[in-house]
Amino acid sequence: MxxxxxxxxxxxxxxxxxxxxxxxxxxxxxxxxxxxxxxxxxxxxxxxxxxxxxxxxxxxxxxxxxxxxxxxxxxxxxxxxxxxxxxxxxxxxxxxxxxxxxxxxxxxxxxxxxxxxxxxxxxxxxxxxxxxxxxxxxxxxxxxxxxxxxxxxxxxxxxxxxxxxxxxxxxxxxxxxxxxxxxxxxxxxxxxxxxxxxxxxxxxxxxxxxxxxxxxxxxxxxxxxxxxxxEQRWESQHIEDADYVFVAYGMPGRATIGAVAQLRAQGHKVGFIRPITAWPFPEKAFEKVNPEVKGYISIEANATGQLVDDIALTVMRRGKQAGHVKAAPPVYCNPHVYGVPSVREIMEDYTKVLSGDLKEVY
The missing domain is CATH 3.40.50.970 (Thiamin diphosphate (ThDP)-binding fold, Pyr/PP domains)
Structure with missing residues (x-):
């Protein structure tokens, strides 16, 4: 070899x-x-x-x-x-x-x-x-x-x-x-x-x-x-000031990083968390997220949305631990059925969240 x-x-x-x-x-x-x-x-x-x-x-x-x-x-x-x-x-x-x-x-x-x-x-x-x-x-x-x-x-x-x-x-x-x-x-x-x-x-x-x-x-x-x-492992960027945080792993996570870079260049306050361990789920990554974050967007390649459940559980748990009385920020997901969603498709998901066309899952 x-x-x-x-x-x-x-x-x-x-x-x-x-x-x-x-x-x-x-x-x-x-x-x-x-x-x-x-x-x-x-x-x-x-x-x-x-x-x-x-x-x-x-x-x-x-x-x-x-x-x-x-x-x-x-x-x-x-x-x-x-x-x-x-x-x-x-x-x-x-x-x-x-x-x-x-x-x-x-x-x-x-x-x-x-x-x-x-x-x-x-x-x-x-x-x-x-x-x-x-x-x-x-x-x-x-x-x-x-x-x-x-x-x-x-x-x-x-x-x-x-x-x-x-x-x-x-x-x-x-x-x-x-x-x-x-x-x-x-x-x-x-x-x-x-x-x-x-x-x-x-x-x-x-x-x-x-x-x-x-x-x-x-x-x-x-x-x-x-x-x-x-043993929680992840990659994250721009989450401290983000209005919206994308969460995605694997190949969709890689495309999400590109989408976030383009959206930031356009002036949008977005960030990403890319789990490297799916279990244990990287809950610690969420500790540095802007406390005034408006929502999380799960990007995944399946028909029903699965990662979105762990995001929502983590967001809810984080709120309780911090003693927040306000409702947890919404979690959105537009499953991309199969394949690797493109940067363009991920940016379109973000636009749908802003317009209200994509409704929260949690």
Whole structure:
């Protein structure tokens, strides 16, 4: 693999190479558009570095193999999209229950059921709430460029192991397929973690018997509260004097930054918050927003609006914490169904808010 700095590389391939360089030595999965390049890349690259690659017979088999790799203390990764990620949910709950770190890449595509092949952001609720049974959360990272996708892949492994959790890299079809310059991370020496199975070690949490679930619940909440306090990540600008604040992540977040720049140049007091972690949601980003802000505008690529719910919850909570007696500022959303909304479309959303044509959701 070339080590040229800043080389042009496709998003999916940057994620795969970054995982290799982060020390991942096991990949198991099943192909599905628009994530298949990750698997194809791993099929030859993993062999080069002495790792193991398995094309499983199904998504369910793939995630269960990841449980095996993670149990052995090996950095393990899988990737899929849409219905494939849905099929992996039970395995992700098992990883979460047994506190086994792993990285799951979701290259999001649009639609219900088997969906379509179009780039979208319609999996936000599932990934941020935990899409399977039980009380659990996954750390969810949302890149907006090929470079950030590579960087966050390395970070995903670090966070997964720091908290013994599943990290989800929630990217999008458009980002997975596009090419940009990317400085790939340095190669790390793979390591096998001491808590992995070695013929002697037994994970006492496996199974449903002889466990103090109430005690485990207390520890679980303590861990999740620690993650929420210390791992919120975001990018923001112009929020201290903003009349309106745009909130968007991923590729729409990238377009929103361009829209805000143009609107500011025209004299409009607008700012943006771009969540980099969807969970934990970056509530702290809202602390510096102009207290007289007139409203928030959620920009997202889905049919119903999902990110808008977390924005509204955060705005309401912030008001209560500050003891505000006035009503929370309105939160608007004009979902862009699928694809990446253009700068022009985002600016049109703002115009609709000012004219009253776009009504608040909350």
């Amino acid at each position: 070339s080590t040229i700095k800043g080389e042009m590389i496709k998003g999916n391939e940057a994620i795969a190479e970054a995982a290799i360089r982060a020390g991942a030595r096991f990949y198991a999965g099943y192909p599905i558009t628009p994530s298949s390049e990750i698997m194809e890349y791993m099929s030859w690259r993993m062999q080069e570095v002495g790792g193991d690659f398995v094309q499983a017979e199904s998504e369910i088999a793939g995630i269960n193999m990841i449980i095996g790799g993670a149990s052995c203390g090996v950095r393990s990764i899988t990737a899929s999209s849409g219905p494939g990620i849905s099929l992996k949910q039970e395995g992700m709950t098992t990883l979460s229950d047994e506190e086994l770190p792993a990285v799951v890449v979701n290259v999001v595509r649009y639609g219900n059921g088997i969906g379509t092949l179009l780039s979208a952001q319609c999996d936000y609720h599932r990934e941020t709430r935990g899409g399977g049974n039980g009380d659990y959360r996954c750390i969810v990272l949302c890149p907006s460029s090929v470079q950030e996708a590579a960087d966050l892949t390395v970070e995903a492994f670090y966070l997964a192991e720091k908290y013994r959790m599943v990290s989800v890299l929630m990217t999008e079809g458009a980002l997975g397929q596009m090419m940009e310059p990317c400085v790939l991370p340095e190669m790390q020496t793979p390591k096998r973690f001491s808590w992995g199975f070695d013929g002697k070690y037994t994970n006492k949490k496996i199974g449903i018997f002889d466990r103090d679930s109430m005690k485990e619940a207390v520890a679980l909440n303590e861990k999740y509260n620690r993650v929420k306090e210390t």
